[in-house]
Amino acid sequence: MPLKTVKTDTAEALTLEWILHVRNYKLTLDKNLCVGCQICALACPKEAIKLEKQPKIPGEKAKHAKIDIDLEKCNFCAICDILCPYGAIKVTVNGEHLLSVVEKESFPQLIRDIQVDTSKCPVDCVECEEACPLDLIKVTRLTADKKIVEDADSLSEKEKSELQVKIDIQEERCPCCRICEFNCPEGVLTVRKIFHGKINIHAGKCPEGCTDCLDVCPITGALYLSDDKVYVNEMFCVYCGACKIVCPVEEALELKRTMIRHTSVRSGAWNKALERLASPVEMTKELKTKGSLKARESVRKRLGWKGT
Amino acid sequence: MQKESKMEAPRIGVFVCECGSQGSIIDVDDLTRYATTLPNVVYAEHMNYPCSSQGQEEIIDAIKKRRLNRVVVAGCSPRLYEPVFRRCVFRAGLNPFLFEMANIREFSLYCHRNTPEEAAEKAKDLVKMAVAKARLLEPLQPIELPVTKKVMVVGGGIAGISAALDLADMGFKVYLVEKTETIGGHMALLDKTFPTLDCSICIEGPKMVDVGRHPNIDIMSYADVLEVDGYVGNFEVKIRKNPRYIIAANCTGCGECRDACPIEYPNPSDMKLGVRKAISVPFDQAVPLIYTINKDYCIECYKCVDACGARQAINFDQKPEEIEANVGAIVVAIGYEMYNPEDMECYGYGKYENVFTALEFERLILAAGPTGGKVIRASDGQKPHSVAFIQCVGSRDINRYEYCSGFCCMYTLKHAVMLKEKYKDDVEVYVFYNDMRSNFKGYEEFFNRAQKSGVNFIRVNLENRRITEESETKNLMVYAETEDGKPVEAEAEMVVLANAAVPVQNATELAKILKIPIGANRFFVECQPKIRPNETDTPGIFLAGACQGLRDIPYCVAHGSGAAAQAAAILGKSKWIVEPLVARVNEDLCSGCGICESVCSYDAVRIEETAGKKLAKVTEGLCRGCGICGAACPVGAIKMPQYTKEQVVAQVRAVLEEVR
Ligand SMILES: Cc1cc2nc3c(=O)[nH]c(=O)nc-3n(C[C@H](O)[C@H](O)[C@H](O)COP(=O)(O)OP(=O)(O)OC[C@H]3O[C@@H](n4cnc5c(N)ncnc54)[C@H](O)[C@@H]3O)c2cc1C
Numbered sequence: 015m016p017l018k019t020v021k022t023d024t025a026e027a028l029t030l031e032w033i034l035h036v037r038n039y040k041l042t043l044d045k046n047l048c049v050g051c052q053i054c055a056l057a058c059p060k061e062a063i064k065l066e067k068q069p070k071i072p073g074e075k076a077k078h079a080k081i082d083i084d085l086e087k088c089n090f091c092a093i094c095d096i097l098c099p100y101g102a103i104k105v106t107v108n109g110e111h112l113l114s115v116v117e118k119e120s121f122p123q124l125i126r127d128i129q130v131d132t133s134k135c136p137v138d139c140v141e142c143e144e145a146c147p148l149d150l151i152k153v154t155r156l157t158a159d160k161k162i163v164e165d166a167d168s169l170s171e172k173e174k175s176e177l178q179v180k181i182d183i184q185e186e187r188c189p190c191c192r193i194c195e196f197n198c199p200e201g202v203l204t205v206r207k208i209f210h211g212k213i214n215i216h217a218g219k220c221p222e223g224c225t226d227c228l229d230v231c232p233i234t235g236a237l238y239l240s241d242d243k244v245y246v247n248e249m250f251c252v253y254c255g256a257c258k259i260v261c262p263v264e265e266a267l268e269l270k271r272t273m274i275r276h277t278s279v280r281s282g283a284w285n286k287a288l289e290r291l292a293s294p295v296e297m298t299k300e301l302k303t304k305g306s307l308k309a310r311e312s313v314r315k316r317l318g319w320k321g322t
Numbered sequence: 323m324q325k326e327s328k329m330e331a332p333r334i335g336v337f338v339c340e341c342g343s344q345g346s347i348i349d350v351d352d353l354t355r356y357a358t359t360l361p362n363v364v365y366a367e368h369m370n371y372p373c374s375s376q377g378q379e380e381i382i383d384a385i386k387k388r389r390l391n392r393v394v395v396a397g398c399s400p401r402l403y404e405p406v407f408r409r410c411v412f413r414a415g416l417n418p419f420l421f422e423m424a425n426i427r428e429f430s431l432y433c434h435r436n437t438p439e440e441a442a443e444k445a446k447d448l449v450k451m452a453v454a455k456a457r458l459l460e461p462l463q464p465i466e467l468p469v470t471k472k473v474m475v476v477g478g479g480i481a482g483i484s485a486a487l488d489l490a491d492m493g494f495k496v497y498l499v500e501k502t503e504t505i506g507g508h509m510a511l512l513d514k515t516f517p518t519l520d521c522s523i524c525i526e527g528p529k530m531v532d533v534g535r536h537p538n539i540d541i542m543s544y545a546d547v548l549e550v551d552g553y554v555g556n557f558e559v560k561i562r563k564n565p566r567y568i569i570a571a572n573c574t575g576c577g578e579c580r581d582a583c584p585i586e587y588p589n590p591s592d593m594k595l596g597v598r599k600a601i602s603v604p605f606d607q608a609v610p611l612i613y614t615i616n617k618d619y620c621i622e623c624y625k626c627v628d629a630c631g632a633r634q635a636i637n638f639d640q641k642p643e644e645i646e647a648n649v650g651a652i653v654v655a656i657g658y659e660m661y662n663p664e665d666m667e668c669y670g671y672g673k674y675e676n677v678f679t680a681l682e683f684e685r686l687i688l689a690a691g692p693t694g695g696k697v698i699r700a701s702d703g704q705k706p707h708s709v710a711f712i713q714c715v716g717s718r719d720i721n722r723y724e725y726c727s728g729f730c731c732m733y734t735l736k737h738a739v740m741l742k743e744k745y746k747d748d749v750e751v752y753v754f755y756n757d758m759r760s761n762f763k764g765y766e767e768f769f770n771r772a773q774k775s776g777v778n779f780i781r782v783n784l785e786n787r788r789i790t791e792e793s794e795t796k797n798l799m800v801y802a803e804t805e806d807g808k809p810v811e812a813e814a815e816m817v818v819l820a821n822a823a824v825p826v827q828n829a830t831e832l833a834k835i836l837k838i839p840i841g842a843n844r845f846f847v848e849c850q851p852k853i854r855p856n857e858t859d860t861p862g863i864f865l866a867g868a869c870q871g872l873r874d875i876p877y878c879v880a881h882g883s884g885a886a887a888q889a890a891a892i893l894g895k896s897k898w899i900v901e902p903l904v905a906r907v908n909e910d911l912c913s914g915c916g917i918c919e920s921v922c923s924y925d926a927v928r929i930e931e932t933a934g935k936k937l938a939k940v941t942e943g944l945c946r947g948c949g950i951c952g953a954a955c956p957v958g959a960i961k962m963p964q965y966t967k968e969q970v971v972a973q974v975r976a977v978l979e980e981v982r
Contacts, residue, residue, distance in 0.1 A: 035595035035596070035682075036597075036692045089619045117584070118582060281623040281625070283621040283624075
């Protein structure tokens with residue numbers, strides 16, 4: 015059987031495949047999860063991913079950009095899979111989600127730093143679950159013998175006091191917006207962002223009544239409307255850039271990523287991705303830190319010096 | 323000892339050949355008698371085989387006795403026999419160019435076989451023309467060209483390897499230019515070889531290593547021939563080495579870079595059944611053993627650079643490198659490719675998962691192949707319990723490739739025997755064939771061995787064959803018809819197609835660069851199919867292996883050695899002698915207008931300026947004596963020796979003369 019390269023595009027998913035006699039490479043983009051940000055397109059080392067802006071229909075809300083992947087250029091390296099903040103892309107080899115670039119330490123993984131201490135949870139609180147803009151959190155209550163309780167009100171006070179709260183978060187799909195953290199009344203959750211940066215909307219340059227950025231922003235509350243103008247709440251922005259893609263005026267929306275939290279790695283591919291996602295300045299900064307870390311490491315080894 | 327015949331009056335001898343059916347259709351007595359009536363003919367006779375050694379002695383005798391100073395032979399095609407008779411008259415002391423041939427066999431006998439009278443009349447005309455020309459022949463001196471004692475072999479398959487090793491052993495410097503990363507060609511991809519079933523790479527591998535280590539061979543792999551100029555003995559070639567992004571001198575072939583590389587891509591050497599790393603070698607026995615980075619897939623993580631470490635063999639900025647070299651001869655051995663049968667829908671290749679091509683099967687059954695030598699189906703990874711081989715897919719098909727691909731019958735027998743010997747009764751093997759072509763040493767015996775091993779041979783027509791797939795089991799139904807039109811069918815869990823072998827894609831481009839002819843079927847054309855199968859029309863350029871016509875390994879090895887011997891015949895000489903039949907410029911008449919330069923297809927005539935005067939200059943080694951420049955020259959300054967204006971006009975006059 016000759017090598018088959020297949021691309022299928024449905025309303026739900028875009029799938030790319032290399033079918034070889036002994037191996038099957040598959041990339042699936044879940045269109046329900048994709049928000050049309052620019053992260054994968056910027057990071058792809060083969061420039062195989064293109065963003066297609068959707069035409070604006072007057073009177074309707076703006077639609078986020080769609081992504082298209084070129085089967086001729088894609089090499090199934092899975093960098094898009096690793097970097098997608100929303101977990102919309104999966105690359106598998108023979109059906110298994112193996113990330114060879116991570117295994118060979120030629121690309122880092124994003125750090126999704128989400129700490130949960132359920133001991134402080136009030137038994138009937140579901141604030142986080144309700145606040146999550148992407149529906150990634152599920153709060154359950156368990157009895158002492160680990161049975162799920164659907165209706166806490168029907169329990170006696172004693173039983174109630176013995177209940178344990180469990181919070182399940184679909185981490186691989188979480189962009190770490192921190193909304194849950196801010197909505198938690200008891201400080202149960204601590205979330206650190208993956209992408210750090212700067213976003214500015216110059217309202218003066220915005221076209222009259224335009225809310226395109228707000229229309230496509232997947233994080234409720236990161237952008238908000240006041241006096242017919244869109245404002246930013248940097249607290250929640252994940253710097254994915256979905257807004258930037260649809261903004262009709264070049265200078266109206268400024269977005270800059272300054273830092274990406276990732277596992278440590280020494281890789282040209284990562285340096286290039288970082289350069290494109292953030293800026294050459296950030297890349298040099300990171301390289302410098304690595305350099306000084308390395309220098310410190312070698313000094314420590316030689317002199318037994320323990321600096322800070 | 324050559325006589326200066328220019329001064330003397332012509333004394334012409336005519337010798338009429340009566341061999342073949344010439345004597346029976348044309349009245350040779352009458353023709354000979356007629357010859358004696360022509361002006362300046364002092365002697366004529368007919369004989370049975372003028373070209374035989376006895377015939378030649380008779381001619382020499384006649385030249386001496388009758389003091390002949392011009393000779394005409396009326397007989398066969400000059401393409402084959404002119405050189406023979408030139409040597410003959412030379413031995414009699416004449417200048418070899420005082421000889422002329424009347425081709426009565428092709429122009430009279432063959433075209434007028436059923437009308438003997440017309441044949442006889444035309445024979446007379448031909449002899450008359452030859453005599454008219456002979457009268458004006460002038461002695462010519464052969465041209466000597468210097469010879470560069472180096473050779474370029476293009477293509478590193480088994481044919482190119484054989485040619486390169488022979489030439490290198492004879493002491494000539496060889497540039498072996500190979501397009502891919504490694505030499506070896508198709509043979510390096512095969513599992514076993516018929517009819518002995520020895521391991522293919524085990525017998526080719528040592529030869530590849532010999533090539534790699536030979537002090538006289540310079541392998542230029544991952545390279546292309548860009549330009550070829552010059553002529554026999556003096557070719558100038560330009561070769562581009564494509565960047566591997568590896569510094570060859572520093573690469574030890576250890577493979578640590580490959581182990582560090584995270585990226586895989588379909589391996590063309592495995593027929594893309596399996597994968598290789600973005601930095602890798604196509605197979606372990608590659609020669610030269612230098613790794614290559616495929617930038618189409620590489621993500622530039624530089625893990626290979628780390629792994630390579632102090633060896634520092636990796637250079638991502640490597641650029642293509644152009645190399646110029648002078649060689650005296652060229653051997654072309656670029657082999658063949660496989661036809662992709664996806665367009666023949668009746669076979670379902672590319673559509674049904676368990677239909678394979680022969681070369682894919684070769685990689686499947688190979689222990690070092692992508693499945694570790696397990697013959698397994700694509701649909702379920704299971705070993706098939708029945709395999710059907712279909713012969714002549716695309717070959718012997720006037721709508722695709724009319725020719726027979728030559729080696730498919732034999733490799734199918736090989737595959738059938740290997741399957742039977744590997745899986746015994748656990749596999750049923752069917753071979754749907756039309757004719758079994760097993761016509762070399764040990765081949766028919768191998769066919770017998772296959773029959774004895776329990777393979778089912780089913781003789782079917784070439785037409786009306788069809789394969790369908792059972793949607794549930796993914797088994798295949800093969801339908802065909804026997805010679806008397808009866809339908810036959812078989813169910814098989816795997817089908818293997820013997821798809822046609824075809825000329826390589828880039829053959830046409832290379833033919834243009836080398837200025838050698840290519841046939842309608844895109845195989846290179848030999849100079850003469852029977853007695854000059856290694857030569858091209860361009861002196862100094864030779865053919866070896868499957869690029870001239872499909873052939874199996876033993877034949878390729880012999881053909882490669884043949885080409886080497888012929889190239890050595892040039893390289894071994896200090897001077898190469900060519901016929902003086904090249905354009906001559908009369909500098910007094912030439913105005914330097916450049917029309918000749920513009921019409922020459924061989925770049926042999928160029929306008930050059932010397933002492934303020936523009937003149938046409940002929941490069942003798944390039945000129946093929948076609949005469950176009952001579953015809954185009956408006957002032958008649960270019961003369962074609964042996965085809966001078968006077969000689970041609972005399973011939974035309976002779977044939978148009980009414981009265982005899
Ligand atoms: C499935 C299968 C099984 C076979 N089994 C057998 C067997 O058992 N026994 C047997 O005797 N024969 C067998 N054969 C036939 C055998 O493969 C050929 O006879 C032989 O390999 C031809 O050798 P070659 O050197 O002429 O050509 P190739 O092996 O094709 O080598 C040509 C070389 O030239 C290179 N090249 C191409 N173009 C260029 C260019 N422009 N510049 C530079 N280099 C170029 C190619 O990369 C290649 O390395 C089999 C064939 C097939 C398809």
